[in-house]
Amino acid sequence: MKTTTYQNFVKRWEEVTDLPPQTVGLLTPYYKIITRRLKVMPWPLLVLSSVCIVIALYVILGSAVTLIVSLLQKGF
Amino acid sequence: MGFFVRTVLGFVTRPYETVRSTVERENPLELVFVAVLLSGYFALASLVKVASFRPFLLTRQFIVLAGATGLTYILAVSLFWTAGKLVGAEGKLKGLAVSWGYSLLPTLTWFLATSVLYVILPPPRTTSAAGIAFSILFLVFSATLFFWKATIAYLTLRFGLRLDLGKILIVLAITLPILGFYSIGMYRLGIFRIPFL
Numbered sequence: 001m002k003t004t005t006y007q008n009f010v011k012r013w014e015e016v017t018d019l020p021p022q023t024v025g026l027l028t029p030y031y032k033i034i035t036r037r038l039k040v041m042p043w044p045l046l047v048l049s050s051v052c053i054v055i056a057l058y059v060i061l062g063s064a065v066t067l068i069v070s071l072l073q074k075g076f
Numbered sequence: 077m078g079f080f081v082r083t084v085l086g087f088v089t090r091p092y093e094t095v096r097s098t099v100e101r102e103n104p105l106e107l108v109f110v111a112v113l114l115s116g117y118f119a120l121a122s123l124v125k126v127a128s129f130r131p132f133l134l135t136r137q138f139i140v141l142a143g144a145t146g147l148t149y150i151l152a153v154s155l156f157w158t159a160g161k162l163v164g165a166e167g168k169l170k171g172l173a174v175s176w177g178y179s180l181l182p183t184l185t186w187f188l189a190t191s192v193l194y195v196i197l198p199p200p201r202t203t204s205a206a207g208i209a210f211s212i213l214f215l216v217f218s219a220t221l222f223f224w225k226a227t228i229a230y231l232t233l234r235f236g237l238r239l240d241l242g243k244i245l246i247v248l249a250i251t252l253p254i255l256g257f258y259s260i261g262m263y264r265l266g267i268f269r270i271p272f273l
Contacts (some may be wrong), residue, residue, distance in 0.1 A: 019239075039091070042091060042227060050223060057215065058208075070201050073201070076187045076268075
């Protein structure tokens with residue numbers, strides 16, 4: 001049993017350390033904050049980002065957003 | 077089947093770990109389930125596009141959609157692989173291909189929802205309060221799925237090609253213009269107005 005647990009641990013460790021961590025210079029802490037929220041249950045961040053972008057789009061374009069949606073609806 | 081459902085749930089709730097393990101498994105048989113789901117969608121989309129029960133036209137439409145999607149999938153994976161090799165990628169082609177196959181799930185979800193909405197609430201949208209509210213909801217839905225797709229695509233390139241962010245951006249800078257021109261071709265042929273990537 002202990003061997004199995006240990007083997008699982010080693011396997012998991014190898015998976016996790018397979019690739020070196022991503023760094024982006026001075027922006028690394030911010031990159032980590034964002035990616036941490038995307039790794040597990042990313043939906044709150046995805047929906048929040050989408051809402052912000054769509055609100056910005058509505059502020060810029062006004063009711064013309066309906067034109068974009070009409071085009072997208074014919075896009076399949 | 078249960079394994080496929082668990083993997084799909086993994087892509088929804090834990091994309092990072094799920095993409096990593098999917099690339100590690102390198103099991104092309106998993107794509108059979110994705111292909112079945114896609115076929116179901118193409119059958120529905122053919123009905124909506126042809127808008128009449130004429131077997132010849134429906135079959136032709138189905139073959140066109142399925143063929144175009146298969147071609148797009150092969151082109152995308154080949155481009156990512158080739159561009160990845162140019163920047164020194166050391167990944168696994170099978171792992172990349174399987175994970176990219178799963179990345180078609182957000183695409184499928186958007187196309188399915190759009191096709192159903194096309195029947196229930198056909199365009200054009202009006203500038204009434206209801207029309208604007210629907211438009212905002214639809215755009216939020218579309219953007220959310222797009223970001224989910226982008227997340228899976230990034231992770232697929234990260235684990236499938238074993239690249240860092242800088243090289244992934246180079247790979248995208250090489251592949252996206254080509255896929256863009258390809259998508260314009262698909263648009264001109266009247267197959268997909270929005271690329272089924």
